[in-house]
Amino acid sequence: MTARPRPPRSSLWWGRRGLTPDAGAPAPDALPGAADVLVVGAGLTGLCTAVLLARAGHPPVVVDGRAAGAGTTGHSTAKLSLLQGSVLQRLHQHAGADVVSAYVRANRAGQLWLLEELRRRDVDVQAQLAVTYAVTDEGARKVDREAEVARAAGLAVEGLDDAGLPFPVRAAIGLRDQAQFDPLEVIGALREELTELGGTLVEGARVTGASWSRPWRVATTAGDVVATRVVLATQYPVLDRGLHFARLRASRSYAMAYRLPDSGRVPRGMSLSLDSPTRSVRTAPDPDGDLLLVGGNDHETGRGGSTRAKADELDEWARRHFAVGDALWSWSAQDYRTSRQVPSVGALPGTGGSLLVATGFDKWGMTNAAAAAHVLVGDLMGEPPEYASGLRSVGVNPRDVASSLRHNGSVGFRWVADRVVRALPAPTSDPPAEGAGRVEGGPFGPAAVSTVDGRTCRVSAVCTHLGGVVSWNDVERSWDCPLHGSRFTADGIRIEGPATKDLRPSGSD
Ligand SMILES: Cc1cc2nc3c(=O)[nH]c(=O)nc-3n(C[C@H](O)[C@H](O)[C@H](O)COP(=O)(O)OP(=O)(O)OC[C@H]3O[C@@H](n4cnc5c(N)ncnc54)[C@H](O)[C@@H]3O)c2cc1C
Ligand code: FES
Known part of the structure; x- marks a missing residue:
């Protein structure tokens, strides 16, 4: 038997542009030596934060060690959804209904802000039904519980007789009018607005350290920047001196993109299973015909044996159920979960509110990044949004x-x-x-x-x-x-x- 050719190791978003997420070293004078606010990381969190700062009249300097979107944002499946797997029931179990309500308000605000931004910048966004389903009895119980908690928090979740998937399911719920997009188009729109508003983005400048006192002298591979305030939008905060984040768990998942054959089974909506292993499915428009994206098989980074076996198993599952051919692109990426189950957003202790972080989006960063950006900028301007205190109340x-x-x-x-x-x-x-x-x-x-x-x-x-x-x-x-x-x-x-x-x-x- 001949071995199947391996698809290119690249996310669909980078791969179909023929680009890699690495940036060369910036020009010698590209990095300003001083900044009022320095944002480290040009993923969705960093760029939403930077645009909000620029709109508020404080255009920041943004640095990224690689290209903008090189991190998890450019490797996401990019569903902009308030129906988020089993997030709400876990949060309810940990912190109760009030925190679930604050989390939903934050994510709704993030979602609405991003949709409005993308509409203004003419980015293609596809409205979609979000589906959560299960094929096992245990998963079905979780689906029912998620529906209960979500409805109590004001989400118009409905039971679905047809999950729109080419295999039988035990339970399925849906939330209409959610959205999906190409995350690199979003990154492109945000960087464009940032530049128009006088902000600076320097790619290929990796932060390697910082001074221990203010103003922060931040060392990068392209030189030092002295900044009054620094936002670390790097997922795991790279300058965490107090080990506050040692409890963050990194979880990797796998994803593949296939051409949907004419006779193929087209899934309805964007779906996510609550079984183990998880399965995520969506489509993506493409000039040469629609694509199918599948994701799943998450595990803690650096643990759990051969990653090749996990990717191969996901590929086999996609072929079996959707009659697709060879994958066009195959990739993996990681995100972090906090032990408090809510993202950690705000100033690091002992920094006088001048060194801020946003992390722990638990694979729901499309809405959470935009919400976190509002909290960060609200903190910097002294006017955090109303949902911030609800989320921070989680002990x-x-x-x-x-x-x-x-x-x-x-x-x-x-x-x-x-x-x-x-x-x-x-x-x-x-x-x-x-x-x-x-x-x-x-x-x-x-x-x-x-x-x-x-x-x-x-x-x-x-x-x-x-x-x-x-x-x-x-x-x-x-x-x-x-x-x-x-x-x-x-x-x-x-x-x-x-x-x-x-x-x-x-x-x-
Ligand atoms: C496989 C997968 C699928 C996902 N699908 C979805 C989904 O469908 N919907 C959803 O809502 N969420 C999803 N997520 C989660 C979401 O993609 C992330 O939460 C979000 O993209 C995080 O954005 P970020 O800007 O915080 O981080 P990143 O996009 O990772 O950006 C961090 C940036 O910081 C830079 N950086 C890091 N260290 C340094 C340094 N030392 N110096 C300078 N720069 C540095 C990196 O290069 C990077 O560009 C998914 C996650 C994964 C892993
Ligand atoms: S020891 Fe912390 S990431 Fe390796």
Whole structure:
């Protein structure tokens, strides 16, 4: 049997433009040396924040280590929906009905603002029915519970007899008039408005550190910027000195895009299953005919074994149910969940309100990023939106503590197990097979060795954030840290996560 060709590793959004999300180094004078507000990260959160600041008469400087949209935004399935899987029931269980209500108000405000922005900038947005469904009894119970909590929070959720999917389902609910788009068109519209309003966007300038006192001297690979206020819109906050965010969990998911054949089964709406593994489905218009996007198989970054097996299983599921051919593009990406179940948005403690973060969107960042931008800018201007206090009222309850102890416990276990107990294989001169990687060597100098495109690389296996030992990701051909989700290329260049530095040369630990 001949092996099926692997589709290009790129998101549909970057792939169909023939672009990669990397930016070269900026021109020597591109980065201003001073800024009132510096926004780090040009994903949806950073650019919504920057546009709101510019509209308020404070055009900021925005820097991104890669290209705008290079992060999760440009790898999202981009459903702009208030029906968000099992988010509301989890939030209800953690924090009660008032917080669910504040969360829905925040997301509705974010959704409306973004829709209005996209309408004004003439971006193609498709109105869609959002569908949540289940194929198992356990999943069906969750679907019913989500409908109950959502209706109590004022969402017009309806039961569906037909989920519009080519297989039987046990339960399905829908919410009309939600939306989907191409996230890079959104990024393009926001950057255009930012520039028109006098803001500055510098791509290819990665933040590597900052001073310990104000004004913040922020070091980037393109020079330093002295800023009065800094917004970290980098998902995991890259300058978290107090480890406030050590409880954030990074979760990766897989996605693929296929051409829908004429005789293919076209799903109705944008759907998400509440079963395990999760399945996300939507269509996307394309000049050469509609496309099908499937996503799912999430797992904690750097844990859970072969990522190739997860991607292959998702591909097999799509072919079986939708009669599609070979995938055109295949990709994966990660987002973070807080132990409080609500995004963390606002100033870091001890910074006098001048170092702000927004993270923990739990794979619902299209609405949450726009809502978070309003909170951040409201905080900076002294007028946060009414829903901000409701979301901030979520305390840490005993269940949160237990969950975070379990997570940190397993993180600690990984650290000890990886560095001390686990007997790493002794170094060998045999290079790994093409596309494979292994960690080898003793506890005081584990090395990460991989072969990609015929080139064997050996770098330190110790993550430059807090010393986790990285694992090989055979889909992305990257080194992924199981502690807080930092990721590095095969030759050790930092891709994403809280680490700001590349992996060190092997033997330097
Ligand atoms: C597979 C998948 C599918 C999803 N689908 C949906 C969906 O359908 N609907 C939905 O609502 N949400 C979805 N999400 C979630 C949503 O995409 C994210 O929550 C959202 O895009 C996060 O935006 P952001 O701007 O906060 O982060 P990002 O888009 O990741 O932007 C962060 C930026 O910061 C930059 N950066 C990081 N570190 C540095 C540094 N040190 N210096 C300079 N720049 C730096 C990065 O390059 C990046 O551009 C999905 C998530 C995943 C993983
Ligand atoms: S990401 Fe924190 S130790 Fe690696």
